[in-house]
Amino acid sequence: MILRILALATAALFAAPSVQSSDPVSQDSIVITPAALQNGSPFLLTVALHNKASLVTGTWQDHPIVFFPNADHRTWSSLAGVDIETIPGHYPLAIEIDPTQSTHRTLHQELDITEAPYEKVPLTVPDKFVEPDAAALKIIAADKIVKDKAFAHSSPKPAWTSNFLPPLRVAPMSDSFGSQRIFNGKLASVHRGLDYHAKTGTPVSAINSGRVVLAKPLYFEGGCVVIDHGLGLMSVYMHLSKIEVKVDTKVHRGQLIAWSGASGRATGPHLHLGVRWQGSYLDPAKLFQIQLPELR
Template structure:
């Protein structure tokens, strides 16, 4: 909020069905008066590409001993992304978190070792192992640990239900509950977890919806 403006985000999940939707904004003034505005939204169909990848078999058919770990980690991520901090921690525009070759593969359907798996919920930035990974905006660290599929991972809560996710790191440079500023080094590019080579997987959750992280770069100050 500024003196004249309120900030809010709306995220449409990439698997939302095409069609006509209505966005409702509810405003309450200091006297408690409520007003509503409805804005029509047309969601159009988009065709996503398909890619075949080859990874270690244990990342396609996990051994029985890690099943419970995968279940716990999935539940943890759902719990994190379900929470909404009602303050905004960001400062101005978002930035790319690392330097490298950007693969515009958001929403790509993945086939690992000839077995279909879930679609790709972020983008990949190919870079040399050890390349610094930066916080794309200011926020609070809500996860800094190693996950089975994502490898060494950092998640930043920027507030208002917006989270950024940084995976496959070789090193983590922050810890849970740290406050970070935009551009601060939070880790180094690596090849941990389910990967074919060193890169940063960067993704975004906005109120639970999986949205293209590159869309953040188009936001104005």
């Protein structure tokens, strides 16, 4: 209940800016939503142009950014993110407008990244998930190949249809993004997702439209599904008891893709949701609060 109240209270802070794309602007401009960024933050980039453009690209922390246009080609948008391990500081954003034409121009902006407050969370799991034996290490190595293949390619166009939605209709979060996971007394990793309280057999839905690029059990992740939403953005669903989709199938926002469980390295029944952008893990809860432009 508290989390829901906080989410409603802060939703306005993440509302997308109102850009009047039908009216010419006096000069090119960049709007970042939300305006305040922390390590782990996803954000919406909106570029309002004085003149129409045929191509808009960008570079952020060595990540290539591809923008998609509004109907009049004066307003362009893209999703990007700040990796959870980014050190707080100022980082340059460069946006290229019509890079291959005589009208080429470059926009520059410094983005201020602050540190998010992350907690330390002690957990207890079977020892085989903390110190895997030789047989388990072979499985883990094979899983890495499967995951690397799934993450290697993303659609060059956005596949999402509107705002991103939580994967469960009613389920409180049990562990937040960015917490330090201490398994059996040993610091093992940073939590790169959200955990939801969900008894085994709870229906899990796709947080947005896209294409399934992985759907199988893995050692640590248990039953796992990965959906490519385009432009390097992917969602990852872990510890599933049953998977209802296959690789290369297209899914729609809100479609049933699996059932929650306790498979893999899990302390009990729950759903782990991860959001990955070009190899960087982002806070799913903040993604849900961003108002995205409707794709045409």
